[in-house]
Amino acid sequence: MIEAYLMHLAILIFIYLLLAISLQISMGFTGLFNLGHIAFYCIGAYVSALLALNGFPFWLSFISAGISALVFGFFIALPTNKLKDDYLALATLAFTFVIYAIALNWTSLTRGPLGLPGIPRPSLFGISFSSNLSFLFLTAFVTLASLFIIKRIVDSPFGKVLEAIRDDETAARVLGKNVFKMKSYALAISAFFAGIAGSLYAYYITFIDPSSFTLLQLIPVLTIVIIGGLASLKGTIIATILIVLLPEPLRFIGFPSSIVGPMRQIIYALILLLILIYKPKGFYGKVELG
Amino acid sequence: MIAMQLLINSLIAGAIYALVASGFSLIYSTTKIIHFAHGAIIAISAYFLYFLYSILGLNFGFAVILTIIFSAIAGYFSDFLIYKPLRKRKASSIMLLIASVALLILIESIILILFGADVKTIGFIKIAKGIEIFSAIITPLQIFIIVSSIALLLFLFIFMKKTKIGKAMRAVADNKEIAEVVGISSEKIFAYAFIIGSFIAGIASILVGLEQNIEPMMGTNLMIKGFTGAIIGGIGNVPGAILGSFLLGFAENFGIWFLPSGYKDAIAFIILLIFLLFKPEEILGIKKESKK
Numbered sequence: 001m002i003e004a005y006l007m008h009l010a011i012l013i014f015i016y017l018l019l020a021i022s023l024q025i026s027m028g029f030t031g032l033f034n035l036g037h038i039a040f041y042c043i044g045a046y047v048s049a050l051l052a053l054n055g056f057p058f059w060l061s062f063i064s065a066g067i068s069a070l071v072f073g074f075f076i077a078l079p080t081n082k083l084k085d086d087y088l089a090l091a092t093l094a095f096t097f098v099i100y101a102i103a104l105n106w107t108s109l110t111r112g113p114l115g116l117p118g119i120p121r122p123s124l125f126g127i128s129f130s131s132n133l134s135f136l137f138l139t140a141f142v143t144l145a146s147l148f149i150i151k152r153i154v155d156s157p158f159g160k161v162l163e164a165i166r167d168d169e170t171a172a173r174v175l176g177k178n179v180f181k182m183k184s185y186a187l188a189i190s191a192f193f194a195g196i197a198g199s200l201y202a203y204y205i206t207f208i209d210p211s212s213f214t215l216l217q218l219i220p221v222l223t224i225v226i227i228g229g230l231a232s233l234k235g236t237i238i239a240t241i242l243i244v245l246l247p248e249p250l251r252f253i254g255f256p257s258s259i260v261g262p263m264r265q266i267i268y269a270l271i272l273l274l275i276l277i278y279k280p281k282g283f284y285g286k287v288e289l290g
Numbered sequence: 291m292i293a294m295q296l297l298i299n300s301l302i303a304g305a306i307y308a309l310v311a312s313g314f315s316l317i318y319s320t321t322k323i324i325h326f327a328h329g330a331i332i333a334i335s336a337y338f339l340y341f342l343y344s345i346l347g348l349n350f351g352f353a354v355i356l357t358i359i360f361s362a363i364a365g366y367f368s369d370f371l372i373y374k375p376l377r378k379r380k381a382s383s384i385m386l387l388i389a390s391v392a393l394l395i396l397i398e399s400i401i402l403i404l405f406g407a408d409v410k411t412i413g414f415i416k417i418a419k420g421i422e423i424f425s426a427i428i429t430p431l432q433i434f435i436i437v438s439s440i441a442l443l444l445f446l447f448i449f450m451k452k453t454k455i456g457k458a459m460r461a462v463a464d465n466k467e468i469a470e471v472v473g474i475s476s477e478k479i480f481a482y483a484f485i486i487g488s489f490i491a492g493i494a495s496i497l498v499g500l501e502q503n504i505e506p507m508m509g510t511n512l513m514i515k516g517f518t519g520a521i522i523g524g525i526g527n528v529p530g531a532i533l534g535s536f537l538l539g540f541a542e543n544f545g546i547w548f549l550p551s552g553y554k555d556a557i558a559f560i561i562l563l564i565f566l567l568f569k570p571e572e573i574l575g576i577k578k579e580s581k582k
Contacts, residue, residue, distance in 0.1 A: 033384045035391075079567040086324065086383045091566040093391075097514060098563055101556035215510060219395050222388060258407065262399040269396035276389050277375045289385050 007132045009244065014136075014143040015200050017240040020224040021150055021233060022193030028231035029154050030186040031166030031287075036076065036092030037221060039099040040069040040191040042213035044198025046103060049116045049208050058122035058129075062199045069195025070188045077184035096215065103210040115209025122203050129203075139200055146193055151233060153189065162186050163231070166287070216265060220244075223272045229285025238283070243268070294426035296543045302432045304539025305439035306498055308532040310516025311523070312446060313490035315531035317365075318520070319463045320483035322383065326390040327368055329513025330397035331488050335361040335495035336504045337401055340412050350414050358492035365488020368393055369481060377480075394509060401506040409503040435497050442490065443532050450528070455482050463526065511555070518562040 019041060026034040044065035051061035076095055103110050110116065121130040122138065129135045153159050164172040165179050173179050202208050224243050228235030247264040255263065280288050314328045338360050342353035372389050381389075420427035450456040461469040462479045470476055498504075498512065515538065516531075523534025538558060545557040 035388075086387050087566060089384055089387055090324070091563065094559060094563040094566055097559040098556065101553070101559050105550065105553050105556055215391065216395060219392060226388075259403055262402040265395055265399040266403070269392040269399065272392040273372060273389055273396070276381065276385050276392075277372070277379075280379070280381065280385065289382060289388075 007136050011136050011139050013244045014139040018143045018197040019221050020236050020240050022190050023225050026187050026190035030162040033089035034092050035089045036095040037194050038213050038218045039096040040194035041198040042099050044069045044195030045202040045208050048199035049119045049202040052119050058124050065199035066192045066196040070192040073191025074188040077187040117207045119202050119206045219268045223268050227275050227282050229282030231286045232284035235284030298426045298428050300540040300543040301436050304536030305436045307515045307519045307535035308439045309494035310512045311519035311531040311535045313487040314516050315520045315528045317483050317487035319526035320459045321480045324387050327393035329509035330394045331364050331491045332495045333509030334397050335492050336499035340410050361492030362485045362489040365484045369484040398506050409505045411503050412499045518558045521565045
């Protein structure tokens, strides 16, 4: 029993970690105020679930989840690149609502509030990942590989340009960098990894519905990124473990599940508020938001 | 006549959104804080009224007055406990925005724990028989909502133009530094903005609570609509926000003539996204002025 529970937590940690490090690309490294991350996660989850339910192989739905999120990320960046700061935040936030409303109302495709049940567990090269242990390995592999790729991206010259844009956009432009293009790429890459995180989530839970992709889900991810510190991958890893495990004791105190859910939200929201007020750079952050 | 009924429905929806948008916009114009938790203040005030009237059984008029006071105090404390410390350490506007979303979620989760997820009705007004106007149906309460919303617009207009606090609020909105030079304490005016904006939220909570069922997440829904109204009207402009809210009411109700009714909410989101993506100058224009 306890193994199953720990395995579940480990899988959640890896999925959240993937989601948080992908948000770091846009928010932490490029300084884009992207509050639409849950929308990309949602797109990934739905694309992947719909393909899987229609019999497409895992690798194809997984990659498609990432690519479709990437395309949305790129296109949302086109007009929003003109917008700075909090207007980008508002536009991406509104994008989250739009995607949620589509998931809820396009019933012929998404079954609306009923959600999509019975998503098959993935199999790859003849190996089935139907047990939680094998799924844990798969999730760990995907997340660590993504972490490795993201680390390579942010350490590359391209990553340095992104940080230059974050620190001083005008200077980056004067130096002849195509800021507009770079920001679009950053948001698209960020969305790609959020999309594959959504795919993993859909394959793991085997059921998705629109309620998994609301503003409520944004708070823990934002909290992780801000606690860990902007542009710090190390901080993000520590913060993810902390944030996923922190509300777990609530289960053992014996609260009914109707209380545990909101309690968890209260804990996340309070931590986020406290960190914004008292430790705005987080624990390993190089820069402050804004 | 379907058109007449849609027209009336648009007016009712618009009036409710205007009640949300006007307080929000008043707070924004003075403090430049995108106070999303405004929606949660409305929600928790509606629950406060439910608690006083439907659970404790207080006299309705008394409960209404206490609710409005509660709302104003809640608004004041959200500024005092959250935004003020953030301002003190010169937090960026994005941090204030994230803080307001966190506060929204915090308050909604508290409501969820205290009252549960099921919908509640305040049930002061027994289901009233609608009045027929040009073969469209409207209830007396709905007429009252429309009238109060318009009255509130007038009240706000006069308040901002004629009273000392209103003038000081406009001065701070125009240019905080110069206002401080002539001896207006911007912190004090910010507190006033939150109190007055949340006072309006209290009125909104009562009218919405009487017209609709109340549920813990109502704040987010109302806020998206009110915010969209405010964005359409130019976010820091209170009369504009009210007008924008009515436009949104019309767009939603006439929109479902062409779209499945489930898309009613999506219409607001899409308008919001379009305005943010393609017409930012209007919103940005206000920001530039404040930076001068």
